Amino acid sequence: MKIAIAQINPVIGDFEFNFSLIKSFADKAIRQDCDLVVFPELSITGYPPRDLLEKKDFIETNLSYLLRLVDEIRGIGVICGFVDKNTGYEGNPLYNSAVLFENGKILHKTNKRLLPTYDVFDESRYFEAGAQCAPYSYKDKKIGIAICEDAWNDNNSTDKKNYHLNPVGLMIKDGANLIINISASPFHMGKQQFRQNMFGAIARKYKVPFVFVNQIGGNDSVLFDGTSAVFDINGEIAALARDFEEDLIFYDTDRQSGSILKENMHPVSECSNEAVLKALIMGTRDYVNKCGFSKVVLGLSGGIDSALTAFIAAHAIGPENVFTVFMPSVYTSKENYEDTRKLAENIGTKFEIIPIDGVFAQFLKIVSPSFKENEPEVTEQNIQARIRGTILMALSNRENRILLSTGNKSELAVGYCTLYGDMNGGLAVISDIPKTIVYEIAHFINRNKEIIPANIIKKAPSAELKPDQTDQDDLPPYDLLDSILKGYIEELKGAKELIAQGFDAKTVKDIILRVDRNEYKRHQAAPGLKVTSKAFGYGRRYPLAQRYAQRDI
């Protein structure tokens, strides 16, 4: 049996578009003489549809498009994800389902049994867990269809298991000799290797081929990397799809293990920085386009964060669609004029200079008499950031451009940013990138040629909201800060654990308090593109009115 693995980028709620996409990939598979083509989880609706699932018309439309697919794709078997209704009298009203159809007939349906409900996932909010998962005999194979998480509870370690059953193991017990895992499995750094190890181990353990089909694309903060793959009965990769692009790969169940064809192995990123950069470019492009926009605007400060964001935007939607604005004040250094101009030239974006001093002086007149002294306090610093935010939103309004915010994860973590100021924007492009990795990616971009001016990478980071300010006046060195933040945010370690690891107690406590106390700012932040195992936003949900954050630690 020759199987086509269709790695597609559906748009949430655009049933007509998703229908055409599925149809066109099925047609390609037919032209390649395939017997079966497999599509990702919830391909018909896009994933994650979230509370659109609570709309009756959304569910009915999804079912009607499934029937159209069944009717219109002939001459090949199709496995595809959709939303089914729970017609029983108990439990959640929906199932996250897979269907196998061929020549106008639905041959088999199955429901997802393990419903991820952690981090960005809320599946128990909508779906009833499937009650069984019998394999289905199709052509010469007994196919076990696992829907994403269904393949994630098969470990041999003594670690705690998230769930009480192992659908893949159960299907093997029932005679499955081919596992097809239709997924919407998001990217984060290191996830690709983790998945390959895990799926390879499953194939090897049960001596069955394991087909993993993943979607690609960005849906708000959640980025799908693709890297769909087939693992042979030895757990070796027999076919591999590109990362962060649509792709179609093939696997013939009749061919011998070990005979890996070069043409089935498509190129993927060579390092983590390349993968992250691709993820951010794809995520920015998809956010802008799926929201119905084509152009963006952003502020350039002369610093590395806005430089990286501008580079990403230019590669996502074309430099001609990116408007970069430099908004100097009395505190802006001269080198930043030159650096931003050069950057805009290198990446080819439209560039404009709008000074803020006139507006700033007027604001100070009416609200901030304290400015008479030498050093502007936080109030005055925030006013500057908010003037810039208002200018950028005016340009966004005037020209129908999405405003991109440029803050990195380290700043956002400790609240080194102004709400309604530099946090303004429809998308926070690098809000999940720690500052140390911002530098790494900048070096990666410049690996062959200077694109981001060297001086932008070299100079000490500064908010330039008061005289001679640098980030390190207020923050510990970024490598130390990022190590502690990773422990606290991604690894959920407490103060005690971090101090026991060797970090300075005062620094640890200070950073934790800053993270906790700035939850209210992040609550109102734009969605950010998720590339670590724990990003701010949808997958991290803390109460604001609470006092655990204010405790003595």
Next chain:
Amino acid sequence: MKIAIAQINPVIGDFEFNFSLIKSFADKAIRQDCDLVVFPELSITGYPPRDLLEKKDFIETNLSYLLRLVDEIRGIGVICGFVDKNTGYEGNPLYNSAVLFENGKILHKTNKRLLPTYDVFDESRYFEAGAQCAPYSYKDKKIGIAICEDAWNDNNSTDKKNYHLNPVGLMIKDGANLIINISASPFHMGKQQFRQNMFGAIARKYKVPFVFVNQIGGNDSVLFDGTSAVFDINGEIAALARDFEEDLIFYDTDRQSGSILKENMHPVSECSNEAVLKALIMGTRDYVNKCGFSKVVLGLSGGIDSALTAFIAAHAIGPENVFTVFMPSVYTSKENYEDTRKLAENIGTKFEIIPIDGVFAQFLKIVSPSFKENEPEVTEQNIQARIRGTILMALSNRENRILLSTGNKSELAVGYCTLYGDMNGGLAVISDIPKTIVYEIAHFINRNKEIIPANIIKKAPSAELKPDQTDQDDLPPYDLLDSILKGYIEELKGAKELIAQGFDAKTVKDIILRVDRNEYKRHQAAPGLKVTSKAFGYGRRYPLAQRYAQRDI
């Protein structure tokens, strides 16, 4: 057996405070010669703790405070909610649990079986469902302890049930002759009556007394109303606690049914408007105080929304802690000067006037040449709103005041508000109140005496961002708008259903598109106080990058 029902207001994560609160209510119960005192769900941690539950130190601290309570409260039985660990090798790591202890010994523990995972609830994200719920013999009773949702699946109708089992029915089968339901059950309009009908029916059906103990207080958007109650074996209310205040009521299981003591029936709100007003006042007070603040600032426009918000703030934290600011422009009518001044005088808040024209002129110079014409476009209208937002945030920064935003639900629904402008704020006080109910509550406030100046209630609503503007230039009449919004947002009806109900098709489609297209604004909104069955914010989760919102309907 004499039971004390302790309706308390715990603070999330403030273990020391919650410990003292529980201890002090237990002491009061002891002084009243009670045998048993019962506290709400998760009293030790506060509810909902959200992702604080993922912190190991949070769970350990909760367990250590439970042991302190067990050790320090003597001479009375105590039932109390806490977080227990799932020590098994499978499933979620925690339980939402109840404990019964007495004189230094833990007598009984039980775990919540039905885990609400809808609207604002995410319990399946953290908790493993309890596997059993045997009643426990204590004194002369066999007590069945149900934790909140555990008592919400006992219906006799043919409606779909959310869950597969009915813990209360199972405990009755096992001999329970007293049901104690420890809850954290949020308020919304009509919920109190619904609960009383439901719990009364359970008591009547099984012929057992039913004790409902609820928390009060505001935790971000979620408001708890209390109204703890005891239902006798005929389903009649035998004791009732106040709404929106801490309270302690008593029930003696030995007394005859029908002998309702007046002293056990505490006063609650007489109408829905009174309940909503109390909810908003409590929610504002708790948000400000639990966040560690004591003062607020807000803008007064001369309109009814900001007038109502100012009234609520003054009653929540005292008028001396409320700073009201009037920020006129060239478009501001003269009557609004007078109306706001009078309002501030009536409610006793600090009042200041800060004109925005100087700053506005400077902004227009640098970003908006189009203003030369007669009518300011949306860009210029937004700049005015953002100048006001920046002024208010400067006052917030300078004086350590939480900024309250003043938009109502109808505006927020259709996007008739400016992101980073009038949407600025730490708390959106009336963001779940439809405009028509804003008027109702204003009339309720003025029922005995004019507090909100009559002219504020009478005049046509206007954003005053261009000449002679009124809301009804852009929006349908508010009673029509609110009816359609209620159908679409709270009742999840689609366009077809609403049109079939008799609403004009064009109006319905226009409103739905406006609601859908403004999701991005609400994504960055401040938390709002929830008083309807479906509020914007945490309990309503739509994707932003999607095209279902842009479809032809």
